[in-house]
Amino acid sequence: MVVELISVGTEILMGNIVNTNAAYLSEKCVQLGLSVYHEVTVGDNRQRLLDVIKTAAGRADILILGGGLGPTKDDLTKETLAEAFHKKLVTDEHTKERIQQYFKKKGNTSLIPENNWKQAEVIEGCQVLDNDNGTAPGLIVENDHGIKAILLPGPPNEMIPMFEKQVMPYLNKLCEYRIYSSMIKVCNIGESAVEMLLMDLIDAQSNPTIATYAKTGEVHIRISARTESKKEAESLMKPVITKIMRKLSGHIYTMDEKVTLEQCVVNLLKKYNLTLAAAESLTGGLFSARIVNVPGASEVLKGSFVTYTNKTKRKLLGVKKTTLVKHTAVSKETAEEMAKGVASELNADVAVSMTGIAGPDGGTEEQPVGLVYIACLAKGKVTVKKYQFQGERQKIRENAVVAALDLVRKCVINRYA
Amino acid sequence: MVVELISVGTEILMGNIVNTNAAYLSEKCVQLGLSVYHEVTVGDNRQRLLDVIKTAAGRADILILGGGLGPTKDDLTKETLAEAFHKKLVTDEHTKERIQQYFKKKGNTSLIPENNWKQAEVIEGCQVLDNDNGTAPGLIVENDHGIKAILLPGPPNEMIPMFEKQVMPYLNKLCEYRIYSSMIKVCNIGESAVEMLLMDLIDAQSNPTIATYAKTGEVHIRISARTESKKEAESLMKPVITKIMRKLSGHIYTMDEKVTLEQCVVNLLKKYNLTLAAAESLTGGLFSARIVNVPGASEVLKGSFVTYTNKTKRKLLGVKKTTLVKHTAVSKETAEEMAKGVASELNADVAVSMTGIAGPDGGTEEQPVGLVYIACLAKGKVTVKKYQFQGERQKIRENAVVAALDLVRKCVINRYA
Numbered sequence: 081m082v083v084e085l086i087s088v089g090t091e092i093l094m095g096n097i098v099n100t101n102a103a104y105l106s107e108k109c110v111q112l113g114l115s116v117y118h119e120v121t122v123g124d125n126r127q128r129l130l131d132v133i134k135t136a137a138g139r140a141d142i143l144i145l146g147g148g149l150g151p152t153k154d155d156l157t158k159e160t161l162a163e164a165f166h167k168k169l170v171t172d173e174h175t176k177e178r179i180q181q182y183f184k185k186k187g188n189t190s191l192i193p194e195n196n197w198k199q200a201e202v203i204e205g206c207q208v209l210d211n212d213n214g215t216a217p218g219l220i221v222e223n224d225h226g227i228k229a230i231l232l233p234g235p236p237n238e239m240i241p242m243f244e245k246q247v248m249p250y251l252n253k254l255c256e257y258r259i260y261s262s263m264i265k266v267c268n269i270g271e272s273a274v275e276m277l278l279m280d281l282i283d284a285q286s287n288p289t290i291a292t293y294a295k296t297g298e299v300h301i302r303i304s305a306r307t308e309s310k311k312e313a314e315s316l317m318k319p320v321i322t323k324i325m326r327k328l329s330g331h332i333y334t335m336d337e338k339v340t341l342e343q344c345v346v347n348l349l350k351k352y353n354l355t356l357a358a359a360e361s362l363t364g365g366l367f368s369a370r371i372v373n374v375p376g377a378s379e380v381l382k383g384s385f386v387t388y389t390n391k392t393k394r395k396l397l398g399v400k401k402t403t404l405v406k407h408t409a410v411s412k413e414t415a416e417e418m419a420k421g422v423a424s425e426l427n428a429d430v431a432v433s434m435t436g437i438a439g440p441d442g443g444t445e446e447q448p449v450g451l452v453y454i455a456c457l458a459k460g461k462v463t464v465k466k467y468q469f470q471g472e473r474q475k476i477r478e479n480a481v482v483a484a485l486d487l488v489r490k491c492v493i494n495r496y497a
Numbered sequence: 498m499v500v501e502l503i504s505v506g507t508e509i510l511m512g513n514i515v516n517t518n519a520a521y522l523s524e525k526c527v528q529l530g531l532s533v534y535h536e537v538t539v540g541d542n543r544q545r546l547l548d549v550i551k552t553a554a555g556r557a558d559i560l561i562l563g564g565g566l567g568p569t570k571d572d573l574t575k576e577t578l579a580e581a582f583h584k585k586l587v588t589d590e591h592t593k594e595r596i597q598q599y600f601k602k603k604g605n606t607s608l609i610p611e612n613n614w615k616q617a618e619v620i621e622g623c624q625v626l627d628n629d630n631g632t633a634p635g636l637i638v639e640n641d642h643g644i645k646a647i648l649l650p651g652p653p654n655e656m657i658p659m660f661e662k663q664v665m666p667y668l669n670k671l672c673e674y675r676i677y678s679s680m681i682k683v684c685n686i687g688e689s690a691v692e693m694l695l696m697d698l699i700d701a702q703s704n705p706t707i708a709t710y711a712k713t714g715e716v717h718i719r720i721s722a723r724t725e726s727k728k729e730a731e732s733l734m735k736p737v738i739t740k741i742m743r744k745l746s747g748h749i750y751t752m753d754e755k756v757t758l759e760q761c762v763v764n765l766l767k768k769y770n771l772t773l774a775a776a777e778s779l780t781g782g783l784f785s786a787r788i789v790n791v792p793g794a795s796e797v798l799k800g801s802f803v804t805y806t807n808k809t810k811r812k813l814l815g816v817k818k819t820t821l822v823k824h825t826a827v828s829k830e831t832a833e834e835m836a837k838g839v840a841s842e843l844n845a846d847v848a849v850s851m852t853g854i855a856g857p858d859g860g861t862e863e864q865p866v867g868l869v870y871i872a873c874l875a876k877g878k879v880t881v882k883k884y885q886f887q888g889e890r891q892k893i894r895e896n897a898v899v900a901a902l903d904l905v906r907k908c909v910i911n912r913y914a
Contacts, residue, residue, distance in 0.1 A: 096710050098517055106511055292513070369782040382808075386789075386800050386801035387800050
């Protein structure tokens with residue numbers, strides 16, 4: 081089945097916002113085994129939207145429209161879709177009640193703006209999708225030719241929960257077969273290297289399929305099988321997953337879709353009842369900020385030092401002057417002393433340090449931009465690794481953080497598991 | 498003149514990447530006074546791309562196509578556009594030479610893959626746009642009806658410099674009038690508050706126009722005038738800018754398009770020859786990481802402590818136990834002692850501290866999620882501010898960082914200017 085994504089909103093055409101909804105919905109469609117051939121963005125203009133809907137209805141089975149369900153006059157997705165599908169708008173009492181409850185919960189029933197009642201109007205014969213995080217309901221409606229349209233609110237915090245709770249089960253039922261998928265997340269390896277290693281598997285794929293998603297310093301690999309039962313899917317996927325695991329073993333940090341790399345590290349530290357400390361130079365606090373991303377990180381992170389200068393490396397971490405002079409700040413030796421220093425200063429079980437050259441200036445022939453040393457102390461032993469990252473300042477720093485998270489992960493597993 | 502943006506790439510339709518190019522190009526088109534009515538994404542499929550090009554050529558004056566200029570068989574934007582415009586492909590000797598030079602610079606001439614020569618093929622009669630950061634050239638070509646197509650490479654690090662250096666001047670010349678614009682960047686105020694304050698100006702706008710771009714904790718306001726001369730534009734914009742400056746005065750941190758908030762803070766500190774130190778609790782290193790974003794930040798940032806727990810607040814910053822017990826870690830008093838502590842520990846001229854509740858847990862009736870105290874010490878005097886941010890964990894932390902940057906900015910200006 082073919083899906084067409086239609087994003088409605090002049091703010092997208094003006095470049096005021098990046099259309100992350102389209103990427104989210106595209107990925108979900110792939111996951112469901114649906115094909116997306118076109119994604120169209122159109123402004124808040126009745127005639128142009130009408131034309132876009134008609135074109136889409138002529139070449140796709142399912143239209144997913146995002147945005148334009150708000151209470152203002154500019155919001156006309158519902159009205160225009162009704163026109164294209166030759167349907168009327170009718171008041172939905174359930175939604176009216178829900179909107180009332182929504183404002184009540186926010187504590188201001190007396191102040192429901194008159195135009196919010198426009199949002200209780202729905203297309204006749206549609207399925208109403210409740211919005212847990214806003215007033216606009218979603219709608220699912222079908223025209224006389226069996227073409228389906230799914231209307232969703234624009235704000236991601238309203239759209240995503242609605243899609244996951246209500247639209248995914250609906251789409252899943254539509255398909256004759258079901259799609260089951262597994263996720264393998266790897267880090268500290270590039271997308272092209274992953275593709276190279278999996279090339280024979282990717283070339284041979286039919287069912288299950290393999291899709292790779294590149295993130296900074298990470299690649300997420302989704303294996304999807306279309307079958308009638310979960311059991312059948314699992315038996316189809318198992319040999320492929322085994323092969324991928326063999327090829328990427330050291331790089332895999334989780335097979336749980338919802339677990340991030342920082343969460344994986346925090347979970348490991350919690351599991352072995354360990355505390356963490358960090359000494360950051362080129363990363364300037366980014367590593368610690370990633371750890372603090374995980375709710376409850378305070379149980380694990382004792383603290384961190386951002387020691388961007390040689391002086392603070394000496395004062396706070398006790399890095400020796402001779403080390404800095406003899407080996408420079410970007411060296412195996414300095415990284416090691418930084419990790420030892422922060423561990424003893426904060427009395428942490430595990431300590432990690434990052435030092436390197438983020439650029440754009442400061443690179444030399446021996447120490448080019450992108451050179452990074454990362455040290456991890458765990459169970460009294462220090463491991464230091466040397467990296468050479470490519471790209472711009474921000475990219476180099478983000479890659480260094482991923483490498484540091486991965487090194488902590490590996491050291492904890494090696495020494496404590 | 499009407500522009501249609503066409504993004505070519507199955508990786509976008511699969512959700513593997515977020516289409517940030519579209520947002521970038523949209524914003525630039527607005528800046529140039531061009532209207533974008535449709536943005537279409539289509540996969541690496543000849544027939545579908547051909548249809549999309551034909552539809553676009555029927556409703557727009559200028560087509561901007563991104564992606565599909567690579568060396569592989571999947572890359573067929575050039576071939577398909579040539580077909581739609583009834584043109585032939587010809588070898589461009591200049592591009593052939595440039596590709597050779599490109600590989601030479603990378604140090605591997607002997608290894609130029611055969612399919613790279615495909616990238617030296619261009620559409621007859623086109624204007625070739627050199628690529629400073631890759632092999633694929635960009636092209637500008639016109640069909641018999643005067644419809645123009647601009648073909649750009651997909652990778653942002655190739656597309657953006659090519660657009661700014663070569664495409665913008667081309668588009669500027671096409672317009673009868675020119676667009677001149679000014680930027681006002683404000684922080685620590687929401688987009689709706691900015692719009693409310695500027696509502697009368699926005700409602701009355703015609704030439705110049707006012708467009709607002711919401712960023713986390715910031716709003717960028719672009720004032721654009723379409724005129725024949727720069728002088729005329731300046732005299733049209735001046736009264737509007739003056740009015741905006743009056744309405745938003747305290748929030749404006751720069752009027753320079755290229756200056757970020759962290760850069761503004763670093764510049765101010767450099768100007769007065771001041772050093773900075775930070776003590777971060779809920780932000781976990783994000784503040785320092787933003788400062789380190791600025792190349793050369795090491796001249797300014799002495800160092801930072803991430804003191805996520807009460808213990809490290811006491812040990813590293815000397816926050817008193819009685820303060821933590823009596824006022825809790827999220828209080829005016831703790832924020833003040835944190836700032837004083839890090840300033841004296843690192844001997845910095847200016848120190849800033851952040852403490853608060855990022856959630857999702859840990860909130861109470863008196864101390865709800867989103868409550869943040871920020872203290873700034875400058876010239877021996879501490880200013881503490883209380884904030885109540887909305888949204889999720891990450892949003893609250895990012896807003897706290899913006900508020901901290903803004904507080905440092907204001908304190909430095911107030912005490913040293």
